[in-house]
Amino acid sequence: MNAMTFSLRRLGRKALACLCALACLVSLAACGSDAEAGKIRIGIKFDQPGLGFKKSGTYVGFDVDVAKYVARQLGYSEDEIVWKEAPSKQREAMLQNGDVDMILATYSITDARKNAVSFAGPYFVAGQDLLVRKDDTSIKGPEDLNGKRLCSVTGSTSATTVKEKFANEVQLMEQPGYAECATALFSGIVDAVTTDDIILAGLASASRGKLRVVGKPFTQEYYGVGIKKGDKAFAKKINAAIESMIEDGSWQRAVAENTKGTGYKPNAEYNPPKPTEGE
Structure with missing residues (x-):
């Protein structure tokens, strides 16, 4: 064996070692995402009582109830939902980066936001x-x-x-x-x-x-389900789920239960809304 052959073999072993190390890192990264495999990732607020609120390791509120209903209609059980916090200023980035599959976080449908993401719904009209x-x-x-x-x-x-x-x-x-x-x-x-x-x-x-x-609303805010831009098929499925929730009375019960004791009633002129966005 000459010196050049020996050096080439050494380089080959080093390259193989590097590849093995890289494979291990990739494997570890994959393991991290395995926990979410086969599940649906939903962004909600964690700090809004009555809508999206993290309470002793559980999640409660109207947005949460709608999200659970939609997920169930899409074929996911409650334990197949991965809840992720979706602060207002991070929502578009979370959808664009693929961190979540959908967001229900008092997310008003606006033309400006539709430049970055798409929506299904609306599922509620606030003021x-x-x-x-x-x-x-x-x-x-x-x-x-x-x-x-x-x-x-x-x-x-x-x-x-x-x-x-x-x-x-x-x-x-x-x-x-x-x-x-x-x-x-x-x-x-x-x-x-x-x-x-x-x-x-x-x-x-x-x-x-x-x-x-105060009780003097001065706008209409159409809450949508934020999804990745352009996914019309997904929007259509979500809209069908919202329609079903309204038709079977679950929507009305969710509103009543999550605003109990406040005297709040949604504006009947706009609610419940017709979910046709994004199709």
Whole structure:
């Protein structure tokens, strides 16, 4: 064996070792995704009482109930759902990156968002409203916002609406979640929290009577199921599931159960909606 042959064999062994090491890394990565194989990954909010809320390792709320129903209609049992937190400003990226299969997280259907993702639904129509402290009578509707301090969530349509409609009248504080907004309201840092009425109803319920919804909605927010852009076949299946949920009464029961004690009733002019988006 000459020196060149020996060197080539050594290089071959090194290359083989590198390939083996790479294969091991790939295998480990695959093992990490094995836990989600054969399951459906659904993005929801973890911090919205009444809609999407993580509670002692379980998930509850109207969005969660709709997601479970849709998943069941798609052939997935409850233990085949992987729940993932979907903060407002991360929703488009989660769908584009393939981190989730669908998102039900008070996700309003807008033309701007449809440039990045597609939607099924809508499965609910909310209206932007105001949440105030129980004893505050100075805010009876959006006409009373001049000089007031508002809180909403970064990346939400509610924050965008405030900037567009009330930019010269209010001071807007943006927070990562509505729990932080509610805390700011409790402590007097802001005068009101603004977002969709059904979200505010959940926050009011969790406050045990310390906060109340004004009850003067000034927009319509069509909640959709976010999916990867262009997947019309998936949208059609989801829409059929939502239609079935409305027809068999499960939708109505889910709304009632998740807003119990708040006095909240969805606007009957728009609800329940006709799910035709994305087909």
